[in-house]
Amino acid sequence: MSIEVTEPRLLPVPDGLDGLRLDVALSRLCGFSRTTAAGLVDAGRVTVDGVTPPRSAKVHGGSWLEVLMPEPDAPPPAQTEPVDGLAVLYDDADLVVVDKPAGVAAHPSPGWVGPTVVQGLAAMGYHVATSGAAERQGIVQRLDVGTTGVMVIAKSERAYSLLKRAFKQRTVDKLYSALVQGHPDPSRGTIDAPIDRHPSADYKFAVVSGGRPSVTHYETVEAFRGASLLDVRLETGRTHQIRVHMAAVRHPCVGDLAYGADPVLAKQLRLSRQWLHARELGFTHPSTGEQVRVVSPFPADLQAALDLIRAQS
Numbered sequence: 001m002s003i004e005v006t007e008p009r010l011l012p013v014p015d016g017l018d019g020l021r022l023d024v025a026l027s028r029l030c031g032f033s034r035t036t037a038a039g040l041v042d043a044g045r046v047t048v049d050g051v052t053p054p055r056s057a058k059v060h061g062g063s064w065l066e067v068l069m070p071e072p073d074a075p076p077p078a079q080t081e082p083v084d085g086l087a088v089l090y091d092d093a094d095l096v097v098v099d100k101p102a103g104v105a106a107h108p109s110p111g112w113v114g115p116t117v118v119q120g121l122a123a124m125g126y127h128v129a130t131s132g133a134a135e136r137q138g139i140v141q142r143l144d145v146g147t148t149g150v151m152v153i154a155k156s157e158r159a160y161s162l163l164k165r166a167f168k169q170r171t172v173d174k175l176y177s178a179l180v181q182g183h184p185d186p187s188r189g190t191i192d193a194p195i196d197r198h199p200s201a202d203y204k205f206a207v208v209s210g211g212r213p214s215v216t217h218y219e220t221v222e223a224f225r226g227a228s229l230l231d232v233r234l235e236t237g238r239t240h241q242i243r244v245h246m247a248a249v250r251h252p253c254v255g256d257l258a259y260g261a262d263p264v265l266a267k268q269l270r271l272s273r274q275w276l277h278a279r280e281l282g283f284t285h286p287s288t289g290e291q292v293r294v295v296s297p298f299p300a301d302l303q304a305a306l307d308l309i310r311a312q313s
Helices: 022-030 034-042 117-123 157-168 241-248 263-268 300-312
Strands: 005-012 046-048 064-070 087-091 095-100 148-154 173-181 188-192 195-197 205-207 215-224 227-234 276-284 291-295
Touching (some): 117 148, 173 241, 227 241
Antiparallel strands (some): 087 095, 173 276
């Protein structure tokens, strides 16, 4: 990876980044993509308290990073092809809330060649905030490619700043529906277990000692033969958080083969992805201060699977 550099920059590590991998912390601190951050570390362009560590090294609050900053890359040409199934649920001058379909990523990333929410909004003529890394402009939250539902994107710079802060401070109400295998005991509870990258599978995450704090609240709303429909609320927003936490307590999301779900049950219910849907999103509007709550109905494949398991029970 070739990176043009300018003058070195000295940056303190804030306490909020304590314990993160160096490449992740650098990405968040400077607004780089993680690929750019990793490239800088691998090229020896980053020192921590005078030492040149690997990208996997953990940083600590109060340490000092010296970074040979890269020249800003020109953003790639925007794709503007429409994204099938992407629907707008709410729209005003500050933000747009969409109903994200399955098979669509939140934003472009290395290795992903499929459609994105950013692409779909551009095709519909939307202009989003320019804050954030080039490929993530306007993005204040993400959903997994295989997860459907409500997602908010900032259109104004003020909205971007305030919504990012709201997600960080956990004042956004995020309600998911999840169909999981078995019957969680207790039927209502909290999973408080740290999450980090899986020790042996790059594409997965896992409950890992020393990982990032992660808290999931769940409640059973309907029980079936061999499965349960849950309401799930997130305090934190880690990658794959619900999938990882439910798998960790041996109740993986139905259809989530990557995290140990039963392929036979998935086939019976005609599922090709995890049964997980971001159903509601509630937040304070960044300009008016009013409460906004947006709801997404179950998509056709999840509703069909739910109807089948109800019928079988």
